Amino acid sequence: MIPDILLSISIPGIDLGGSNAPEDVGVTLQLFALLTILSIAPGILILMTCFARIIIVLSFVRTGLGTQSMPPNQVLVGLALFLTFFIMAPVFTEINxxxxxxxxxxxxxxxxxMDTAVxxxxxxxxxNTREKDLALFFKYAELEKPDSIEEIPLTSLIPAFAISELKTAFQIGFVIFIPFLIIDMVVASTLMAMGMMMLPPVMISLPFKILLFVLVDGWYLIIESLLVSF
Known part of the structure; x- marks a missing residue:
């Protein structure tokens, strides 16, 4: 039972006491749909924007450096979020x-x-989606090849875009790892040649990797590469 105090609240288009008017029911369903969309907003931000590629690449940078939790997760997520807003600004402006x-x-x-915003x-x-990835979901959904972007269903486009972003992010991450791997190999070989096998190579290679990253202005190069990739 709905308390009397709630029944007395007047909300435009919504009757908490129940209504048989089709237009009132329609507004209520639209409200529920809006709340549903807001509840999955984080998933929309991650899988329908460039956020996933950016945060994965930044995580690869931190792992390649071997600095563990430096920069912290909050810094990486914040940077990825603002880069996402910057890259997606033309799209958001057009929607507006x-x-x-x-x-x-x-x-x-x-x-x-809604149709225009999508x-x-x-x-x-x-x-930013590979044709091979999109064709995969069209094949298993038994859909015909679309003639335009408007005809591509979101149920196929979103997962295809997500796996394309993952592949691109891992490709960039592989390139980032190569110079750090070379430094680790050189340091490990040098320590072994000097007979210092008990000294962890990571302790020696970490300062050199940080120094190299700073000298080449690594953060600038990483962000530039991410911006150019879109």
Whole structure:
């Protein structure tokens, strides 16, 4: 039973006491749909933007340096988040101009606004998705090859985009690891030649890796590579 005090609350389009009016039910369902979308917002941010590629590459950098928890996770996530906003700014701007503002002005309906808002995101994901990955999900879903980006369903595009981002991030991570691996091998070989087998090579190679990373302005190169990759 709903308490009387709740029944007396007036919310536009929502009757807590129950309603048989179809328009009231429709507004209530739209509200539930909006709350559902907000609840999965972190998943949308991770799998439908460039966030995944950036955070994986930054994690590879930290692992390659061997600094363990330095920089901290909060710093890496914060940097990845703001880089995501920077890279996705044109997409968000287009959504605001073609979907949100016309909807707030009453020029288009909610359904039309949703359809218009999805298109820029689809375009961004399609441009960064490999045809092989997208064809995989079309094959198992038994879907025909689309003639345009608008015809690509999100149920196939999102996972295809995600695995494409993972592959690209691991490719960049492999390139990042090579110079650090060379330093580890040189230090380990030198220590073994000197008979200092009991001294952990990591203790000696870590300062050299940090020095090399600072001298070549590593953070600048990593961020530049990430920006160019999009």
């Amino acid at each position: 101009e073609t979907s949100l503002q016309p909807y707030l002005a009453g020029d288009i309906t909610q359904e039309a606004a 298109l820029p995101i689809k375009t961004f994901m399609a441009e």
